[in-house]
Amino acid sequence: DSKVEEYDFPAILEQIHEEVQEHLDKGEVADYIPALAEVPKSKFGMALAMLDGDVYTVGDAEDYFSIQSISKVYSLTMALDCIGADLWKRCGREPSGNSFNSLVQLEHENGIPRNPFINAGALVVADVLAKHFDDPKQAMLDFVRARAGDDSIESDPEVKKSEAEHGHRNAALVHFMRSFDNIDSAVEDVLDVYYHHCSLRMHCADLARSFLYLANRGQCRHSDCQVINPERAKRINALMLTCGTYDAAGDFAFHVGLPAKSGVGGGIVGVIPHVAAISVWSPGLDSKGNSLAGGIALDRFTQLTGLSVF
Numbered sequence: 001d002s003k004v005e006e007y008d009f010p011a012i013l014e015q016i017h018e019e020v021q022e023h024l025d026k027g028e029v030a031d032y033i034p035a036l037a038e039v040p041k042s043k044f045g046m047a048l049a050m051l052d053g054d055v056y057t058v059g060d061a062e063d064y065f066s067i068q069s070i071s072k073v074y075s076l077t078m079a080l081d082c083i084g085a086d087l088w089k090r091c092g093r094e095p096s097g098n099s100f101n102s103l104v105q106l107e108h109e110n111g112i113p114r115n116p117f118i119n120a121g122a123l124v125v126a127d128v129l130a131k132h133f134d135d136p137k138q139a140m141l142d143f144v145r146a147r148a149g150d151d152s153i154e155s156d157p158e159v160k161k162s163e164a165e166h167g168h169r170n171a172a173l174v175h176f177m178r179s180f181d182n183i184d185s186a187v188e189d190v191l192d193v194y195y196h197h198c199s200l201r202m203h204c205a206d207l208a209r210s211f212l213y214l215a216n217r218g219q220c221r222h223s224d225c226q227v228i229n230p231e232r233a234k235r236i237n238a239l240m241l242t243c244g245t246y247d248a249a250g251d252f253a254f255h256v257g258l259p260a261k262s263g264v265g266g267g268i269v270g271v272i273p274h275v276a277a278i279s280v281w282s283p284g285l286d287s288k289g290n291s292l293a294g295g296i297a298l299d300r301f302t303q304l305t306g307l308s309v310f
């Protein structure tokens, strides 16, 4: 067993970068949000942020892209800080086995979403933020900028507008849950908070750094801030492992073996507890809405290094 310091991470990332080239064309860029359909499929970036502060990158690791559902990890962290375990009265903790934007289970389950990472659950979380903060969008920006150590992070107004114009399913989800009294705020306020965080623009290096608190018992490395306690970090990691890649979570655990969160912008961030956080970006998606080459790259990384939770 080699020690983490002995790995040649630059060479490993370079090798993966070469290996994924043949897969970049195979996925489909998300087009249900038209602004996302404009991003070229040839893009690929990867970043590994170590707990000691080193960050290794390859490819387009400093190109900003739309983080989409990866933002649901930040919003969950903030909502748990606002209302703690009361959140679990309004949202479950089981994998859904359905697509991320599905409506079907809600009818039979009294408007309680299966987990906080499918759209329904993240919309309940957005409702908590809308209720709790005077300026929930600024609170989110402050949180994300501090975690990434990048004050230039913004929400992309074009993407946000595009999401809102084509967000009939999300609007339906909020209305439907409100009919079960599981939404307190005005529907448009919930959607505004949700689209704002889905439209955040970050790059791979930002993303990897920003997830270090989850690899480090809740403590952010560069800001030295205890963001959450170790128990909560453990729980969020467990939710990412079981629900972070939607109805592909089982397969993702099988291949990659890390708590991870994906987004339809083609980003995926994984947590290697006590060691590092790793992110990858490639806009072509598989049929479940996860980055196709991104999944392959993370699979190769954990195979080549043995750095997985299993």
Ligand code: GLN
Binding pocket: 067, 068, 069, 070, 100, 101, 119, 163, 170, 198, 262, 263, 264, 265, 289
């Ligand atoms: N904003 C997207 C949506 O609401 C997020 C989905 C995703 O990244 N899986 O559909």
